[in-house]
Amino acid sequence: MKTRKITLSEQEIPEHWYNIVADMPNKPLPPLHPGTKEPIGPEALAPLFPQELIQQEVSTEKWISIPEEVRNIYSIWRPTPLFRAYELEKALDTPAKIYYKYEGVSPAGSHKPNTAVPQAYYNMKEGVKRITTETGAGQWGSALSFACNIFGLECEVYMVKLSYEHKPYRKVMMNTWGAKVIPSPSEFTEAGRKILAEDPNSPGSLGIAISEAVEMAAQREDTKYALGSVLNHVLLHQTIIGLEAYKQLEKAGDLPDVVIAPFGGGSNFAGLSFPFLRLNFDEGKKIRCIASEPTSCPKLTRGVFRYDFGDTVGMTPLLPMYTLGHNFVPAPIHAGGLRYHGAGAIVSQLLKDGLIEAQAHDNVEVFEAGIKFAKAEGIIPAPEATHGIATVIREAERCKREGKSETILFNLCGHGNFDMKAYQDYFEGKIVRHELTDEDIQKSLAALDTPVIG
Amino acid sequence: MKTRKITLSEQEIPEHWYNIVADMPNKPLPPLHPGTKEPIGPEALAPLFPQELIQQEVSTEKWISIPEEVRNIYSIWRPTPLFRAYELEKALDTPAKIYYKYEGVSPAGSHKPNTAVPQAYYNMKEGVKRITTETGAGQWGSALSFACNIFGLECEVYMVKLSYEHKPYRKVMMNTWGAKVIPSPSEFTEAGRKILAEDPNSPGSLGIAISEAVEMAAQREDTKYALGSVLNHVLLHQTIIGLEAYKQLEKAGDLPDVVIAPFGGGSNFAGLSFPFLRLNFDEGKKIRCIASEPTSCPKLTRGVFRYDFGDTVGMTPLLPMYTLGHNFVPAPIHAGGLRYHGAGAIVSQLLKDGLIEAQAHDNVEVFEAGIKFAKAEGIIPAPEATHGIATVIREAERCKREGKSETILFNLCGHGNFDMKAYQDYFEGKIVRHELTDEDIQKSLAALDTPVIG
Incomplete structure (x- = not known):
């Protein structure tokens, strides 16, 4: 056979993750401040992410x-x-x-829990009580719900309203692991209220949901934000x-x-x-x-x-x-x-x-x-x-x-x-x-x- | 860790299945003919199942x-x-x-493919071209669709109409593996037509779907029937x-x-x-x-x-x-x-x-x-x-x-x-x-x- x-x-x-930045002939250019357009350092990320993840974000160590x-x-x-x-x-x-x-x-x-689990873990280690995030179709939101449940963290998922209505089963999956799922735009955030004032029937978008999740993390001491792709x-x-x-x-x-x-x-x-x-x-x-x-x-x-x-x-x-x-x-x-x-x-x-x-x-x-x-x-x-x-x-x-x-x-x-x-x-x-x-x-x-x- | x-x-x-009948202190009583109520032998099953499965149905060998x-x-x-x-x-x-x-x-x-695969295999070996079956929620129907696709057999699944309408995704899964899914009761069988004549809006039942699948297998030379549980x-x-x-x-x-x-x-x-x-x-x-x-x-x-x-x-x-x-x-x-x-x-x-x-x-x-x-x-x-x-x-x-x-x-x-x-x-x-x-x-x-x- x-x-x-x-x-x-x-x-x-494996006992280590591989950080490709260490081997890149040209390192990625630095992020810029959205207002000043000047390069920003890791400290700018502190309101949203725990220290350990910020260090990983800027690390040039080959193995972590x-x-x-x-x-x-x-x-x-x-x-x-x-x-x-x-x-x-x-x-x-x-x-x-x-x-x-x-x-x-x-x-x-999906592959999403590979990062949801360490993200929830580092947040828990640093005393964070709650993580907010956004989700479109629901794959990332369900991965983070699963991970937060394991480490005893609350999880708040801002789900694009159109998906919330059309894909109820991903929402149920998140609920099963104990997460709170909020259709976005919502009345809970300034960003959400602003959109709803303009259009009470807004179907939402990933961009709006990100704004809501970030706002809810930034304004609460015990709350951080998590992202499911893009970042280092x-x-x-x-x-x-x-x-x-x-x-x-x-x-x-x-x-x-x-x-x-x-x-x-x-x-x-x-x-x-x-x-x-x-x-x-x-x-x-x-x-x-x-x-x-x-x-x-x-x-x-x-x-x-x-x-x-x-x-x-x-x-x-x-x-x-x-x-x-x-x-x-x-x-x-x-x-x-x-x-x-x-x-x-x-x-x-x-x-x-x-x-x-x-x-x-x-x-x-x-x-x-x-x-x-x-x-x-x-x-x-x-x-x-x-x-x-x-x-x-x-x-x-x-x-x-x-x-x-x-x-x-x-x-x-x-x-x-x-x-x-x-x-x-x-x-x-x-x-x-x-x-x-x-x-x-x-x-x-x-x-x-x-x-x-x- | x-x-x-x-x-x-x-x-x-494992290279063998275990046949518990060999070890049972009291063997199961024989099946009876639905009309005469007399015990029936394996030959009665020949219109519906391939020989190899009928032999397994009545076998007292411990390891197969x-x-x-x-x-x-x-x-x-x-x-x-x-x-x-x-x-x-x-x-x-x-x-x-x-x-x-x-x-x-x-x-x-689910566990259903464990039997769907050998059932499709033995049918294929004996020259059968098509297998009919019934399904309620769709677990068995999808398992048999998967198995038939592998061995190049056509698969016709009579799906309880209520489930067909309420659980479309199991049907799509069967379609993906190439199966034909028919809401039951249907116009294709005598059993189905009889039910529909009495109640054109019949939601169907597993009992009716079995009758349809069995009828469609019995009346075609190149077609057999498959069941997902109960039988030995x-x-x-x-x-x-x-x-x-x-x-x-x-x-x-x-x-x-x-x-x-x-x-x-x-x-x-x-x-x-x-x-x-x-x-x-x-x-x-x-x-x-x-x-x-x-x-x-x-x-x-x-x-x-x-x-x-x-x-x-x-x-x-x-x-x-x-x-x-x-x-x-x-x-x-x-x-x-x-x-x-x-x-x-x-x-x-x-x-x-x-x-x-x-x-x-x-x-x-x-x-x-x-x-x-x-x-x-x-x-x-x-x-x-x-x-x-x-x-x-x-x-x-x-x-x-x-x-x-x-x-x-x-x-x-x-x-x-x-x-x-x-x-x-x-x-x-x-x-x-x-x-x-x-x-x-x-x-x-x-x-x-x-x-x-x-």
Whole structure:
């Protein structure tokens, strides 16, 4: 019998996260103050994050120790399995070897708890009583609810009102773990009240929800804020994925030629790929790392590299990023986790320096890829994950054309159990291609008055 | 770091299923013809099932070899992990050691693929082109859809119309794996047309759906029928669960004092417990095996042992079973898999002979148990699984009162990702206790004219 799953014991859960900043030839540029546009230091983050996370945010240490209590909670679902996708290889009739790291085995069903757990842990250690956050489709909110429950913290999730009404089951999941879920905009915050005064029926947006969560954290002594992607410390925590995958491939006697992951704000992609980029830096390997994004939100393939805000409203520090402009409104695709206008600072610098690649896929192509995967391998992937699968299929077809038996590794970042409405829409012919013209993109970028880089 | 998950390699997937019939002191009584009420032989099943499954249905061999092709597909999700529930133990402050076998890691999210895969395999081997089945909430239908897709068989699922309308996501899941899902009653069968003529708005029932699926299989040469519980061969396939759990507990240097599983038709309970009952038979162990049922459908704790039909309409052979009467209509609890009037022949005989136990739990108690579990261990359990958890909590509390450090093992048969509506109802106060009076039960039993036993 062929071995499909390469597993590790709990004792083999890595003891350190990998901080790629230590190895980057060009370090990410500093964040700027949203008002003065001057570089800001770590102390500016103190009202929102605990000290330990701020230190990680600016650290240049290569390896950062994972606390034993975090490894202990990781062991609820980690190490996650690495699968050899024999059935997908057969379905594609490709000479490529395809592996996938499956992060959907976590209680929340995605890779998000990898950072939610340490974030909740460090907050608890520093005496914080409550964490606020925002969530769109609900993946990040449920991961943080799970993590806060474990460490006895209260969790307040500002959920985009439209999602709150259309995706009640993610909300129920958060409630089950004891979190309070508030439809945003709400009457609880100044930001929310302001929006509601203008439009009492506002459906909300991720930008508004961020403003509410940040406001509620900043005004209470015992409360901090947590973010699920983009920031350096979030990407750092996710490297547990690639570090495990590397150990697993070593056991299989293999090493990837191509590493692929979906791209929203960067943590999914960073999580799998950074530990392999390390081999490029340290050992001169030439592993290609490809970020997969939707053609409807193509910041890496069609955006510009400049300073931009993390939120829509313009309250956050300015970050150096590949961006479509913070006012860009992506089409309402089901892969909610990929509907973000910008990319984190580290990943943006890596792309700028030609150290990583990006590919974009249309909405119809990704569902075809997702269903092909589900039929071959059994697992129904989350809409975000189908973007990575689409890139895998492209690369596997290239291998076939070129007659090359390359090794492809990708991140199956979550299952689609809470996304069956998306598949239903596909079967009912409601999934359409979203063509973005250069004009659309230029229009959004022309409105930017944020600092240009270099 | 304490080890939470006891894992096995794919090479350790058992090579045989365990057939408890070989060890039973009193074998199950034979099925009777629904018309003549005379015992029937295996040949009566030939229009519906392939030969290999019929042989398994009547086999008295103790060990039945698992085909290599089936073990290969099992390896997509098996061996499943065995968890030591440290956090639940802590939450209950019990001296008991609690383990759970987690079957929710299968692509369909429950233990059902354990039998769906071999059933599809044997059908494929014997040249069958299409399998029909019925499904209520959709767990069995999705498992069979997954399995048929793997072996290139068509799959036709008759889904109770009310569920078809209220639970569209299970239907989408089946579609994703290529199955055809038909709301029942339908115009495609005589049974369906008859019901629709009487009531064009019939919401359907599992009994009607069985009649439709059986009719469609019986009338087509290339089509067979598949059942997801009750029958001997189904219970047999599920013993893979307990056989793995036994190996895993051996690795942990442990052996259960109490084995617990939810009870619908019997396959869930049989799957985990039979391999431990074997130790009682073979080695004189005294492991208690407890079936957990809802108080709203208490066939084991309050039913009678007599012949009864497997379906509502009275078309199937008569089976010796603990039953509430085939016309009994259980309250509409969310644990759809436990809403069945009778118990399989083997389990019924074991209960009659005092070799197993049963406990019933109220609807409110099981949700409290499920949420306690989710908060402690992270995984949100399926409503069926919460019944087992409620029994675990009772036994763990008994251990605490008695100051005993017993070892408790239970079957976490599936996750609740498709059942968040149930949790939502709980949080909204819509989950109510269902009190069955003796009169309710007597009324249903009084209507029975099926043969009495002994």
